[in-house]
Amino acid sequence: MNAVTIIVPIFGIILIGWAAAVTGLLSDRVSDGLSEYVFAIAVPALIIGTLTRPGLTGEIAWSYWLAYFGGAGFSWLCGSLVAWRRHGIGRQGAILHGFAASQSNTIFVGVPTILQAYGEAGAYPLFLLLAVHLPLMMGFATFLIEAEGDRPLLHRLRSLAWVLLRNPIFVALVIGIAMKTVGIVPGGPVKALLDAFSVTASTCALVALGAGLKRYRVLFDLPGALVVAGLKLVVHPLIVWLLAFHVFAMPAAYAGVATLFAAMPVGINAYLLAVRYKSETGLVAASVLASTLLAPATTIAWLMILGRA
Structure with a gap:
């Protein structure tokens, strides 16, 4: 029942957002604006407010990152190899298949799900992983795709740095970690503003995701989408779970957060990269939509495996 209690509100809000978009209660403009608000204001406020909260401490365990990115790398490799065997998919397409199979939907689904499941114990490892996940995954994918071009290496790295510095989530992580390091704790009106935006982050993110799903068409390539969804929802978290619980040593909350982080559906960044x-x-x-539709069942299963049910 605990797993159902965690999942139903999260995916219920996504469903309501989708229904509102389909019926015309929410227009595409509202959906786009809500998504921009979540990325630019609400989630950055949540990140800064959480990272600077008094008493939020934890250790930096290299095994934690190795477990998560070991699973991500394995799933990426599998996705790319499967794509290579399909007719008409070139090098760039294979990279995007692998990226989709390993890129978690962290902001819209991952943050609310993990905070609901692990609470305070999961907050530090969650945002610690977010700080590395975004630049590493996006940076690696961008670098691989552009490696076949004729741009000098320095220009590619400069372009990647500019992309990251323009990303509000990345900037908020840098600010939050810097404030935490020097001991700055927001108070008074600043804290009130951060709290006011933070409480809107999860609901607005889930509504925006649900409304955005109306644009995707799962029947475009259902077999391929199901393969990517299977790699993302099952293979990725399975490898992370094996590494986190049975190979490396780390706190139980860290191992659980890494596994649940990996169990999230395909992230929107994969679609944005494909469009770019x-x-x-x-x-x-189609993979974003298929994995999101299948995620309630697989997430409940992973919550049960992790003992959060």
Whole structure:
């Protein structure tokens, strides 16, 4: 019942957002605006407010990152190899298949799910992983895709740095970690503002995700989408679970957060990257939708395995 209690509100809000978009209660403009608000204001406020909260402490365990990214790398490799065997998919398309199979929907689904499941114990490892996940995954994918171009290495790295510095989530993580390091704790009106925006983050993110799903078409390539969804929802968290619980040593909350983080559906960033490079947009969009539709069942299963049920 605990697993159901965690999952039903989260995916229920996504369903309500989708229904509101389909019936016309929410327009595409509202959905886009809500998504921009979540990325630019609400989630950055949540990150800064959480990281600077008094008493929020934890250790930096290299085994934690090795377990998560070991699973991500394995799932990425599997997704790319499967794509290589399909007719008409080139190098760029194979990279995007692998990226979709390993890129978690962290902001819209991961943050509310993990905080609901692990509470304070999961907050520090969650945002610690977010700080590394975004630049590493996006940076690696961008670098691989552009490696076949004729741009000098320095120009590629400069372009990647500029992309990250323009990302509000990344900037908020840097600010929050810096404030935590020097001991700055927001108070008074600043804390009140951060709290006011933070409480809206989860609900607005889930509504925006649900409304955005109306644009995706799962039938574009259902077999391919199901393969990517299977790698993302089952293979990725399975490898992380094996590494976190049976290979490396780390606190139980860290191992659980890493596994649940990996169990999230395909992230929106995979679709944005496909659109940017005009490759495999239909397949990646279908994978986002298929994995999100299947995620309630698989997330409940993982919550039970992790003992959060």
